Amino acid sequence: MDKSDFFSYITDNRKLDERSLSGLENLVEEYPYFQTAHLLLAKNRYLTRREEFEKNLAKTAVFCADRSRFFYFINNDKYARFFPKETVSSPVDRTQALLNAYLDTFSEEPREIPEIETSIVSTDYFTYLQSLEEEPDGEIAEARQNEFKHQDIIDSFLEKAAANEITITSLEREPTETQEVDAEPGNDGFLTETLAKIYIKQKKYEQALTIIRQLSLNFPKKSVYFADQIRFLELLI
Incomplete structure (x- = not known):
């Protein structure tokens, strides 16, 4: 089985038939831990050979990381109406939408430029300078x-x-021989x-x-x- 056929089975499960069954069995035998191959083989058996599907269901479930997803994958036709398909936009459409959104941000009306907020430190400094200009004698008074x-x-x-x-x-003392003055x-x-x-x-x-x-x-x-x-x-x- 080549890659193009394998990818086509992933995108469209309705292509799974007797011819694809043998190819998936060979793929699983060659890569026994290939989870996606196990899921497609189970889906293929469910559509073509229901008895083999039920016989190998327990084995296939071991390779499924999320069994709830495996359940909806097998029974997709029954529960498809509960999961509406999302329309995937092409890369070109998405790029155009981004360009349009970017161009819409430009307007002919002039935008108001917010005033730069003056920090508290700068305000205090300018106030200090202004006070020096208004009161030239303040520095002299401070020095004094x-x-x-x-x-x-x-x-x-x-x-x-x-x-x-x-x-x-001064105290008048009489000097003696044994007493210092x-x-x-x-x-x-x-x-x-x-x-x-x-x-x-x-x-x-x-x-x-x-x-x-x-x-x-x-x-x-x-x-x-x-x-x-x-x-x-x-x-x-």
Whole structure:
């Protein structure tokens, strides 16, 4: 059996007869796992030799992946009215339909081009630029604000320091042979703390911190007072 005959039997089962029966039997014998050949042979036996069909029905069903389809394939004449044939359009007609559908998308009326949406980031940026143009002094004000960022903290610190200035009173002690005389600091402590305040106003926080640490060592009784100032200066640095 050649290929053209085999394909013709697939498309039109009415061509199956005694002549095709022997050809399909030889084909199944040569290719025992050829499912389509088994189905056509069963259909051929159903049309020509019903007894052989019933005898080999169980064997043929083994080679069917879907037995419901095998049932409707054999009994096609009885159930054909329940399965209307679909008209398959030719490739040329399908291509023409696609071309027509594509050409219909073009219209003589001008199409509205949607406006490009501006992102939120771009809008914010343009708003920022516009605000700079409208308020040229805003940048200067911001610079001044950064310049005096810690001014409130510094002022409060200086007021606190002024209220708790170190006062040194000289004590008259009689020197003895077994007792050492304490060095009188005089006004050096006050002048040194004043210098630290000047450094703070000039934003020279590191120099001021060095002075305060030295004062804390020189006057251990005021270490708690100096510790607050040291923490304050460390925050500013």
